[in-house]
Amino acid sequence: ILITQGLDDHAHLPTLQKLKTKFPMILVIAPPSARPTLQKAGFLGNNVRYIRPGQDSKLFPDAHSASRLTIRATQGALVGPPWQARENGYIITGSSCPSIYIEPHVEFQKRALEQLAPVDVVISPISGQGLAPGFELVHGPQETLKLCHILKPRCLVPINNGELHTIG
Numbered sequence: 001i002l003i004t005q006g007l008d009d010h011a012h013l014p015t016l017q018k019l020k021t022k023f024p025m026i027l028v029i030a031p032p033s034a035r036p037t038l039q040k041a042g043f044l045g046n047n048v049r050y051i052r053p054g055q056d057s058k059l060f061p062d063a064h065s066a067s068r069l070t071i072r073a074t075q076g077a078l079v080g081p082p083w084q085a086r087e088n089g090y091i092i093t094g095s096s097c098p099s100i101y102i103e104p105h106v107e108f109q110k111r112a113l114e115q116l117a118p119v120d121v122v123i124s125p126i127s128g129q130g131l132a133p134g135f136e137l138v139h140g141p142q143e144t145l146k147l148c149h150i151l152k153p154r155c156l157v158p159i160n161n162g163e164l165h166t167i168g
Helices: 013-022 032-040 110-116 141-151
Strands: 028-030 048-050 056-059 069-075 088-094 097-102 121-125 129-132 135-138 155-159
Touching (some): 028 032, 032 048
Parallel strands (some): 028 048, 097 121, 121 155
Antiparallel strands (some): 056 069, 088 097, 129 135
């Protein structure tokens, strides 16, 4: 399980509890902000790895396996006050798979990503979502276009989370 943020819409406690019950040994990689929710869901010990932007988590199912993966946390969204740590985006690389970048709010640090480019696949929103006039919660297509210019992906997988309408 790859979690980008500790907020409920990214680290949903009832869903995580069900996953823990069904797959008790599943590995979780998450930002430190998700720790309280993951602990409540029963994820403790070696099957949880908390990483911050700039840190890696290496997955080696078998020392001789061709399916080794590295997950690098990148700087993601700022979802709280300016002094709060930013959440995670991720670049996933492996010896036998395409490289993938994901950050669900299209917030990124240009210089850091330039050093990690190119990637094969970018998973990113293609429409924005605002909370109030002048405050974008999810950045729109202009930022995704900038992201693609930086990472030079062969493929863009769109996330349409800007299409969501909620009340309450």
